[in-house]
Every structure is written in C-alpha cells, then in structure tokens.
Amino acid sequence: MSSPDTRQSILSVARKMVQSRGYSALSFRDVAASVGVKSASVHYHFPTKGALGSELARGYTDEMAAYLADVLGETADAAAFMTKYVGVFRAALVNENRMCMCGVLAAERDELPAEVQAEVERFAEVNVEWLGKALERDEPRVPLAQRQARALAIFAAVEGAQLIARSRSDVAVYDQAIGAMRTAGLIP
Amino acid sequence: MSSPDTRQSILSVARKMVQSRGYSALSFRDVAASVGVKSASVHYHFPTKGALGSELARGYTDEMAAYLADVLGETADAAAFMTKYVGVFRAALVNENRMCMCGVLAAERDELPAEVQAEVERFAEVNVEWLGKALERDEPRVPLAQRQARALAIFAAVEGAQLIARSRSDVAVYDQAIGAMRTAGLIP
DNA sequence: TAGAGACTATCTATCGATAGATAGGGGTTG
DNA sequence: CAACCCCTATCTATCGATAGATAGTCTCTA
Numbered sequence: 508m509s510s511p512d513t514r515q516s517i518l519s520v521a522r523k524m525v526q527s528r529g530y531s532a533l534s535f536r537d538v539a540a541s542v543g544v545k546s547a548s549v550h551y552h553f554p555t556k557g558a559l560g561s562e563l564a565r566g567y568t569d570e571m572a573a574y575l576a577d578v579l580g581e582t583a584d585a586a587a588f589m590t591k592y593v594g595v596f597r598a599a600l601v602n603e604n605r606m607c608m609c610g611v612l613a614a615e616r617d618e619l620p621a622e623v624q625a626e627v628e629r630f631a632e633v634n635v636e637w638l639g640k641a642l643e644r645d646e647p648r649v650p651l652a653q654r655q656a657r658a659l660a661i662f663a664a665v666e667g668a669q670l671i672a673r674s675r676s677d678v679a680v681y682d683q684a685i686g687a688m689r690t691a692g693l694i695p
Numbered sequence: 696m697s698s699p700d701t702r703q704s705i706l707s708v709a710r711k712m713v714q715s716r717g718y719s720a721l722s723f724r725d726v727a728a729s730v731g732v733k734s735a736s737v738h739y740h741f742p743t744k745g746a747l748g749s750e751l752a753r754g755y756t757d758e759m760a761a762y763l764a765d766v767l768g769e770t771a772d773a774a775a776f777m778t779k780y781v782g783v784f785r786a787a788l789v790n791e792n793r794m795c796m797c798g799v800l801a802a803e804r805d806e807l808p809a810e811v812q813a814e815v816e817r818f819a820e821v822n823v824e825w826l827g828k829a830l831e832r833d834e835p836r837v838p839l840a841q842r843q844a845r846a847l848a849i850f851a852a853v854e855g856a857q858l859i860a861r862s863r864s865d866v867a868v869y870d871q872a873i874g875a876m877r878t879a880g881l882i883p
Numbered sequence: 884t885a886g887a888g889a890c891t892a893t894c895t896a897t898c899g900a901t902a903g904a905t906a907g908g909g910g911t912t913g
Numbered sequence: 914c915a916a917c918c919c920c921t922a923t924c925t926a927t928c929g930a931t932a933g934a935t936a937g938t939c940t941c942t943a
C-alpha cells in the first residue's frame with residue numbers, strides 16, 4: 508500500500524475512532540490494526556498523537572468549511588440553509604451513532620494538546636460565522652452583534668441536540684429537539 | 696482517615712476529574728494520589744472502574760434531582776425557574792471551567808460500561824421531566840407532548856451552550872448563547 | 884469481663900495489558 | 914544511489930486489578 512493511501516486511511520480510521528470513542532481512547536495500535544499496518548508506521552506519518560489529532564481536527568474543519576461555503580453559494584433563504592445545516596449533524600448520528608468530532612473534542616478539552624484545542628475553536632468559529640451569514644439572508648437589518656449571538660446559540664443548540672441524542676443512541680431525540688428549536692423560533 | 700471520609704473524598708475528587716478530563720482519563724492512581732491514599736484503597740471502596748463511574752453518575756443525578764425538586768417547590772414562574780436552571784450549568788463553568796458530568800459522559804458514550812450509560816440517560820430524563828413541569832407553570836394548556844419536546848430542546852441547548860463555552864474557556868460564550876436562546880423564545 | 888474471632892480499611896508489591904514513542908533494518912522505486 | 918515507506922524490536926510509563934499482610938475496631942461468647 509502506497510503512502511498517500513496509508514496516510515488517508517489512517518486519517519479516516521482515526522476520525523471515526525475519535526467520533527465514536529473520543530480522543531483519549533484513540534490509540535496508535537488500534538488505528539494501525541484497523542488500517543492494516545503496524546503502529547510504528549502510523550508514527551512515521553504522524554510523529555505524535557498531538558500531530559495526528561490536530562491534523563484530524565484541521566481536516567475536519569476544512570471539509571465542513573468547504574461544504575458550508577458550497578451551501579451558501581446556492582441562493583436560498585435561511586430556513587433552507589438551516590435544513591442543510593442540521594442535516595450534517597444528523598448524518599453523523601445516523602452513521603453509526605457518531606458525533607461531530609469537534610463536539611467530542613470539546614468535551615475532552617483538558618486532555619487535548621494545545622494545537623488540537625486551537626483547531627476545535629476554529630471549528631466553532633467557522634460554524635458560527637457561517638450561521639451568521641445564513642441568518643443575514645432573512646434579516647439583513649438585524650444588528651450584526653445580535654445576529655452573531657443567535658448564530659452562536661444555534662451552533663450550541665445543534666451540538667447539544669446531537670450530544671444528548673447520541674447518549675440515547677436515538678436519532679429521533681435529535682429530530683425532536685431540533686423540531687422544537689424551530690417551533691420555538693431559535694432556528695429558522 | 697476513617698472510611699466514610701475516604702469514600703467521600705474519592706467520589707469528590709473523581710467527580711472533578713471526570714468533569715474536567717473525562718471518563719477515559721479518570722485513573723485510580725490519580726484519584727488515590729489526590730485523596731492521599733494508595734490505588735488499592737480506591738479499589739477497596741469501588742471494586743471496578745465501572746462501579747466508581749456508575750456511583751459517580753448516580754450521585755450526580757441524585758443531587759441534581761434534589762436541587763431541582765427544591766426549586767420547583769418554590770412558587771415561581773417558568774422564567775424564574777429557567778434562570779435558576781441555567782445558573783446550575785453556569786456555575787460548573789465558573790468553577791474551574793468544568794462541565795456537567797453527564798454531558799462529558801455522553802460524549803464518551805461508547806467507552807462507558809453499560810451501568811454508567813444508564814445513569815447518564817437517567818440524568819437526561821430527570822432534567823427533561825423537570826423542565827416540562829417548569830414550562831407547565833406558564834403554559835398549562837399546551838399539549839404535554841409539545842411541552843416535553845420543548846423541554847428536551849432546552850436541555851439539549853443548555854448542554855450545548857456549556858460544551859462550546861468550555862471549549863473556549865469563556866463563560867461569556869455561555870451567557871451570550873443562553874441570552875440569545877431566551878431572546879429567540881426557546882428558553883422562557 | 885476477657886479473650887477469640889471477624890470485620891474494616893489500609894498498605895506494599897505485583898500482575899498482564901496497553902499507552903505513546905523510538906532506533907535501526909530492509910525493500911521498493913524513481 | 915537516495916528517498917520513501919514500512920517493518921521488527923524494544924523502551925518507559927501507566928492502566929485497571931489482585932494478592933497478601935497488617936493495624937485497629939467491633940462483636941459475641943465462655
């Protein structure tokens with residue numbers, strides 16, 4: 508197996524592992540076994556656990572940012588944006604009851620190397636900024652600060668809905684919570 | 696040191712440890728060192744890590760349930776209830792940037808013994824049920840199902856707000872998110 | 884009431900398993 | 914040949930857990 512393949516396999520396997528078991532439970536041996544190489548080979552591509560973790564988080568955020576940018580490119584109203592947005596987090600639950608990787612990492616904050624922490628914060632920034640832009644489509648006259656505060660609240664609420672739905676292994680919990688958030692007026 | 700003291704110290708230290716570092720990072724040695732005994736003594740009081748974890752979660756939920764019952768006993772409207780409710784989660788953040796223990800545990804779901812998982816689910820049930828009762832004070836005519844859905848949404852939103860505020864080590868993020876949730880009408 | 888026996892709570896020492904990490908060798912390929 | 918990639922082998926540190934011993938306390942009984 509050539510290097511780019513191995514490297515990508517490592518990232519893919521490690522991402523799933525973090526999403527389902529957390530950063531602390533991410534081990535070089537498990538990743539290696541799942542990829543089909545030895546743990547020393549994983550160290551070849553990612554010298555330390557922090558290097559692997561930060562690249563994982565960076566790639567995760569980058570992919571999310573790219574997807575959100577695409578969605579924003581389509582002309583649509585805020586409600587349509589939100590439907591797509593909550594769909595991303597829903598998909599993680601449907602896919603083997605996983606969580607947003609940065610949500611998991613946030614819960615383990617004190618265990619993370621600083622470089623990983625920074626990426627987690629960037630993920631939040633990217634999401635909140637995007638949500639602010641999406642809200643702007645509907646209510647361009649609302650002051651920026653107020654819109655950003657609401658964007659922050661939506662991001663937090665969606666992460667929370669995912670968290671508790673996962674704790675019950677029941678995507679219906681997510682749907683119910685998101686539905687109520689929309690009914691109440693938090694999410695367009 | 697007599698046994699009840701040691702046992703309580705273990706629970707107290709372990710709770711803080713889980714709240715700040717997660718279940719995976721909870722170790723008998725660290726707990727023992729912090730309490731001032733040997734790890735074997737911790738095993739004397741809690742034979743397995745699962746036993747310690749489930750008792751931690753059980754006690755945590757029990758304390759929360761008792762506090763919430765007290766609050767509900769006081770005559771007040773839903774808004775007053777919510778102020779106290781969000782204050783509980785705020786206090787954890789202020790207190791060394793900790794998180795709701797069951798929120799942390801929810802994120803690590805797949806790493807938890809079944810007995811601990813069950814306690815995490817009970818915490819959610821207790822919270823949602825209480826929130827439903829609190830909402831009932833303001834809107835007794837709203838159908839039960841709808842009220843419970845909103846209660847679920849509030850619980851999820853508050854947990855989420857705490858999660859992302861903690862990831863930034865900034866309680867102001869929590870305040871801003873909660874404020875926007877109230878402004879938007881999700882939280883009374 | 885004195886002593887035997889059991890219980891409590893802790894200790895020291897150690898177990899096998901696993902963690903992340905490293906040194907150095909070997910094969911493949913451009 | 915040189916760079917790249919993966920390997921074997923190993924290291925130190927730590928994990929949860931257990932064995933066996935001990936000092937102190939409690940209880941029951943002769």
